[in-house]
Amino acid sequence: MTRTASIVGMIVNPNAGKDIRRLVTPATHTSDVTKVGIVRRAIVAAFESGASKVLLMPDNHRLAERASDRIKGDIEVLDMPLSGSRFDTIAAAHVFCQAQVGAVIALGGDGTSRDVAIGWPDAPLIAISTGTNNVFPSAIDGTSAGAAAAFVASGAVCLSVVARRSKKVVVKIDDRDKSLDDLALVDLAFINSMFVGARAVRDPHTVHAVISCVATPASTGLSSIAGRIHPVGRWETGGVFVRLGAGGRKVRVPLAPGSFTTMEIAEVRRLGEGEKISLSGKTVLAFDGERDLPVSAFGTVTAHIEATGPLLIDVEQTLVLAAQALMFDETARHISEGNHVY
Amino acid sequence: MEISTTKQFDLHRRMVRIRLFEEAAGRLAEANRLPGFLHLYVGEEAVASGVCGALNDDDHITSTHRGHGHLVAKGGDFNRMMAELMGKATGYCKGKGGSMHISDTSLGMLGANGIVGAGSPIAVGAAFANRYRGRGQVAVAFFGDGSTNIGAFHEAANMACALHLPIVFACENNEYGEFTPRHKTMAITDIVDRAAGYGMPGVIVDGMDVIAVHEAAVEAVERARQGGGPSLIEAKTYRYYNHHGIQNLGLKYRPDEEVATWKQRDPIFTFEDRMIENGVATREKVDEIWAELRQDIETAIQFADDSPYPTPDQIMVDVYTKSSTTIGTKS
Amino acid sequence: MSDERKLSYGQAFNEAVSQMMEADPDVFCAGEDIGAFGGVFGTFLGLQAKFGEHRVVDTPISEQAIVGLGVGASVTGLRPIVDLMFMDFICVALDQIVNQAAKLKYMFGGEASLPMTITTAGGGGLSAAAQHSQSLEALLCHMPGLKVVMPSNPYDMKGLMISCIKDNNPTVMIKHKRLLGMSAVVPTEAYEIPLGKGNILRPGTDVTIVAYARMANEALIAAAELAKEGIECEIIDPRTLQPLDTDLIVDSAQRTNRVVVVHEAVRFGGLGGEIASQIQELAFDYLDAPVTRIGAPFSPVPFSPALEQHYIPDAKTILAGVREIMQRNVIRG
Structure with a gap:
């Protein structure tokens, strides 16, 4: 498959991490400010690491707009009708699939990853936990996630090497x-x-x-x-x-x-x-x-x-491979030009 | 926690009572039969019902200027409510409070309040008194999304947490502060994002789902009762009618489609469907409940109509309490 | 013997609170720094040690919530004393005082009572400048539902404070900062001075001076001086400003035919205007001269002692006022 651009898609579930379990258990509250911060770090890291474009799911909390505010780069918040429910995530994942997004970063809990998988069954996915019971997603910082997503999206690191098919x-x-x-x-x-x-x-x-x-x-x-x-x-x-x-x-x-x-x-x-x-x-x-x-x-x-779940990208392995390929060196900055390794 | 059949009917009844009372009040206002302002609770029934359904009779609530629903949900008497709305001597406030100050201290309902945000500090005081007496009572402060932009709310939330009081902050987030959408008046979307700033847990529930509200309320109330301190519940809800009255001034400030979308998730009708689906209720039984409560409303309107207005000599009555305590000094 | 025991104005306040807390378990105090610290003026000293943290509560700096705490606790059956440190801070809490505390009973059709006392410290004379020196009693007296008390001496302080606590209405007890150290004989037992009852501090025949709080004491100084000139002043201390003992004032005016009203608050729109108006409505025909009002000029309270000493009325100002009113000779027909 040839890619014309290195597009990273991002989905942030505004509703994750705020349900009743904060009342009955010591579950973490994930504020919108926290989510915006993670996405913002991911966007910056994605451009730093060779993404040509970042696509964002819009949401009723305007987290996407706030996360991308004043960041230079080709950032597009999808123009789609919003329901304020999980169907937004499903719809956005589907659009990402059509738009040939190279890697998706999804912030939320298990349910958010599930919705991505419904909208795009084969999504190349980095799942960041901002929910309650996070078995499927992991605690990954946006800075690492954004970089890994960009390396995969650009083809600088090969998806099939660093991603595995989930169940x-x-x-x-x-x-x-x-x-x-x-x-x-x-x-x-x-x-x-x-x-x-x-x-x-x-x-x-x-x-x-x-x-x-x-x-x-x-x-x-x-x-x-x-x-x-x-x-x-x-x-x-x-x-x-x-x-x-x-x-x-x-x-x-x-x-x-x-x-x-x-x-x-x-x-x-x-x-x-x-x-x-x-x-x-x-x-x-x-x-x-x-x-x-x-x-x-x-x-x-x-x-x-x-075993037909999303392709789960191993962020650490992606970054290790990138390091081995000297992709963090100042001279190797223009990796989106087709300078593939592996 | 599975909710018993009895409790399901109880929650349903509270919601239907609110709906019927508010629809009737709205009709009367449209017919120019109610003096003053009228802020209707239609659409938000699940919040007051779900929360008050988790309270004991001797627990306290403070309310908002959209307060009829809270009083009905706490067990308010239709006759005295309707009479008060009409400004009659037989009303809850003897015609001196009206819609915005309707109250029943014997039910622990410490008043609707014409001042946005003012109820929360009062709820803190009630919660303080409840802990002071040690009888296990709790207080609930009902408030809207808009009132979290006023200082009183922040002072109350902070003080409640600092003093670790038995209180639940119950936010009705209906997305509009009067006529202005929430996003124009605050840079956050979820009121619960404020809770951590005071050191209390905050949770979001579907305010159109009485069971969701009730589940959270039971946990929050129990937590407060057991000495676990304050918590905040944000119920995402919607008012069907205008800020005040039904049509208000006919001003357009929100799209019709938005209203229609929320109405599809009507808290009463969706709950009835589930009760019937679950075999807990039948359509006939539900219809019976509506018919019975409709009769109560008709009786209340009749009672209010037949009641006398207060006489002018009542103006100076109840400005002050005449008595003082006899404890402490020889009188 | 114990009847000769002297207490300061601040200690008299403290003893009133302490005795009422002993007598009635429903009485508690809440406010900024009133616990271990004893309040910024020391008026709550030792109360937390005596009654515990649950009855003498340190609060955040949140005046609305402090008064709200009093409203909510009193309407649900307790008898709170909530402290606002400086009187200027009532402005921060005005909604809870004016729209809630003062009105709840009435708006609820009488089905509520709010036996709460708001305590605060008013008045100038400490170079505390414009936000810590005001006398805003007129603002409070304008609100139906509130009772407002401003004692001028230790004896009155104790009796009035006890009455405030025992009263089933929201009362505001305004301590005058410059009187806190004033010492006088105060009985040990708990006693009440009824709210709404004024006091003839000094009987006289020639002119009535209506003065309260610190100004009552300044009036006494002026009266002693005037007596030397043969002018006998009758000094009325209303003690409670809302409800106001109009009968006592009018009766005195009818006997002396001349009235000077003195307060530390700004003259324009001050309580003096109301008192003067009451007198002219009820005793017009007895007056030999227009009622004189003495108050502060229409400016914020200045900071520098060089300014403040000229700003706040004192015995000299009163002396001048009385001399002026005495110069008006009216020939009665």
Whole structure:
């Protein structure tokens, strides 16, 4: 694939890091000022590292405009209608795909990365955590992320070397009057609840079952249940299914940051790649930790795990390769001219 | 935390009562039957209902100039409310307060307030008294996004945190300070971004979803009751009608599409749909509730109509309390 | 014997607060620096050590919230004393004082009472300049719902402060900064001086001087001097400015036929205008001369002692005022 320009796309979810979990756990509040700072650092670093253009998702908080204010360079805030919801992220990711963006930086929690993956399934992604339970994204500073994104976008560092294909839980919902496709990047949970309410899954007694494609003991949130009894790494194939209920092991898990609870495990099962699991009946589906979709008593949810998630860029490895190629030397500044390494 | 059927009906009832009261007040105002200003709460019902549904009868709230909803949600009496709006002697304030000062101290409702931001320091005082007495009561300060630009709010928030008081700051962010959009009056979008500056947690909830508001309110109130100190809940909501009245002066300051979009997420109708979907309620049951409460409104209007106006000799009554305490000195 | 015990004006305030806090667990104090520090004028000294941090509360420098604390705590059943350090700072808290404290009871149809006391220190004479020296009592007296008290001596201070605390309305107790060290005999037991009752500080027959706070003391000095000239002044100290003891003032005016009103506040729009007006409405036919008003000139309080000493009225100013009013000879028909 030839690229005419080295475009870095950036998405900042204005709503991440502010939900009810700040009230019930020691979860971090991520202010708009913090987010603007990260994006601003990423923009500057992207231009410094050879990006020819930065595309930004607009948002109702005007974070994109504030982050790019007075920075010299070809910066474009997408002209798109705003809903103020996750659909903005989905739409922007889709536009980035059409615009041949070379790397996407997304700020948010697991849910934000999920929305990018919906809008652009093959997105070359750097996911920066500014959310609550951040299993998929990591704590990366904008300065590093911007640089890595630019090196990848320009082709100076080859995407296929520094990015790996992540997994996702592919979900199909068949209900009375609807049939929907959806996905999760970390976990899909079946919650015994009537309402979406404040979204975060907080009451351990309402968790019926969880399908996780990433579950490590270092996880926080629903995926930590499987993570603490049957870990499945980010780069392993398949995932794990956990059904909660009396009779089995009782495990202490951090269902939210800094908040531990005992979960009773009725069933744990390794899920192979593509292995389908199906549950019927009334539930509220939680995608990556947030209650999102009520399913009626007549509904059936089928899910499996496959390695078709976003291409997750390893920021540190990208920068190491760039250093080895002397790309930080003053003489090697014009890397966007097609001076590819690897 | 799963919300019981009883609580669901309770929250629903609070919202429907507010809606019906406000719609009726709006109609009366349009017909020139209410003197003075009228700031309607229609659209924001989930906030007052979700929060007050998490409070005990002896907890306190302070309110705003858009205060009918808070009083209704705290259990206000339609008859006395409607009479007050009409300026009648049987009203909550005996015709001396009106819409903007409607109150019921026996319900812990310490008044709607004509001064933007003024309720928060008073809530701090109530919270102080509650802790002082040690009976586990909490105070809630309702306030709008616009009032966070006034000094009183900042003083109250800081003092509440400095003194670690049992208080919840409940922000109704309806995106407009009177007629001016929020983005023209502050450089931040989320009021919760202010919370950390005082050292308290702040959370955003969907203010059109009574369950979301209620979940957060229960946690915040419990935190305050247990000695965990202040917290801030920002409910993103919207008022359907104008800053005051229904059509106000007919001025255009927000697009019709925006209003229409918010109305699609009506807090009452979406909640009813969920209750029916969940098998908790039936359409017939819901209709019955509306019909019953509509009757209460008609009764209230009749009561207010039939009530006398205060006589001129009442002007000088209740400027001062006549008594003083007998404790402490020989009288 | 204990009746002969002397206390300063500031100590009398402190004792009133202390005795009421002992008697009534609902009484508490809140304000800037009033805790361990005892208040910038020492009027709260020792109270926190005696009653604990929960009853003598150090607050942030937040005048609106301090008064708001008093409003909210009193309307929910406590009996707060909230301190505003300098009287000038009431301007920072004016919404809570004027629009909230003064009006809540009325606006709520009587279904509320606010037994709160706002304490503050007014008056000049310390070279504290224009933002720390004002006498803004007229502003407060204009607000239905408030009671305003300005004692002129230690005895009155204790009795009036106790009455303020016990009153079920928002009261404002204005301590005069220059009187804090004034010493006098003050009874040990708790006693009340009823709000709205003035005091004849000195009986006289020739002229009535209405003066309060520090000016009452200046009037006493002037009266002693005038007595030597054969002019017998009657000095009325209203003590409470809202409600004002108009009866006492009018009765005196009817006996002496001449009235001089003195206050430290700016003359224009000051309380003297109201008092003069009341007298002419109720005792016009008794007057041998127009009511004289003595007050500060219409300027902010200046800083330099060289200016301030000429700005604030004193015994000399009063002396001149009285002499002038006495020169008017009216032949009664």
